[in-house]
Amino acid sequence: MTISMNLNGAPTELDVKPNYTLHDALQFKLGLTGAKHMCNKGVCGSCAVIVDGRCVLSCQMLAVECDGSTVETVEGIAAQPKWKPLLDAYCKWDAMQCGYCTTGFVVTAKSLLDRNPHPTEQDCKEALSGNICICGTYPRHSQAIMEAALAMNP
Ligand code: FES
Numbered sequence: 544m545t546i547s548m549n550l551n552g553a554p555t556e557l558d559v560k561p562n563y564t565l566h567d568a569l570q571f572k573l574g575l576t577g578a579k580h581m582c583n584k585g586v587c588g589s590c591a592v593i594v595d596g597r598c599v600l601s602c603q604m605l606a607v608e609c610d611g612s613t614v615e616t617v618e619g620i621a622a623q624p625k626w627k628p629l630l631d632a633y634c635k636w637d638a639m640q641c642g643y644c645t646t647g648f649v650v651t652a653k654s655l656l657d658r659n660p661h662p663t664e665q666d667c668k669e670a671l672s673g674n675i676c677i678c679g680t681y682p683r684h685s686q687a688i689m690e691a692a693l694a695m696n697p
């Protein structure tokens with residue numbers, strides 16, 4: 544099936560099998576490896592992307608469901624100067640160890656900051672509650688997000 548989407552700001556058309564997840568399409572059809580495949584069961588958050596402004600798990604959504612949608616991945620977020628403070632804060636606070644979960648956290652954090660430009664620590668914890676890090680980097684994410692929020696919206 545041919546589907547079209549606005550992907551990271553660019554009109555994109557691609558052929559997918561009906562059973563392809565959005566994650567499959569991003570990785571295998573478009574070569575975007577930022578959304579990670581950790582559990583493939585909808586429990587870890589490492590495959591998070593933003594579809595029509597909503598943070599979703601790309602392993603749990605069919606690609607065909609995204610026909611006509613706007614999709615943002617971590618690659619698109621990283622390419623926008625507006626979000627550099629978020630990436631800088633992640634580096635400064637060293638909010639990663641192996642890094643496998645990090646892109647999912649960054650996408651979820653971006654989605655939070657879209658909704659709430661001044662999140663509290665509790666807001667960050669709640670927003671990130673669906674993201675699992677087996678390296679245990681949890682406290683550093685909230686610090687990074689709150690610092691980025693301050694830099695972006697003083
Ligand atoms: S890989 Fe999608 S939630 Fe874990």
Ligand code: FES
Pocket residue numbers: 638639640641642643644645675676677678679680
């Ligand atoms: S930094 Fe390793 S799983 Fe999170």
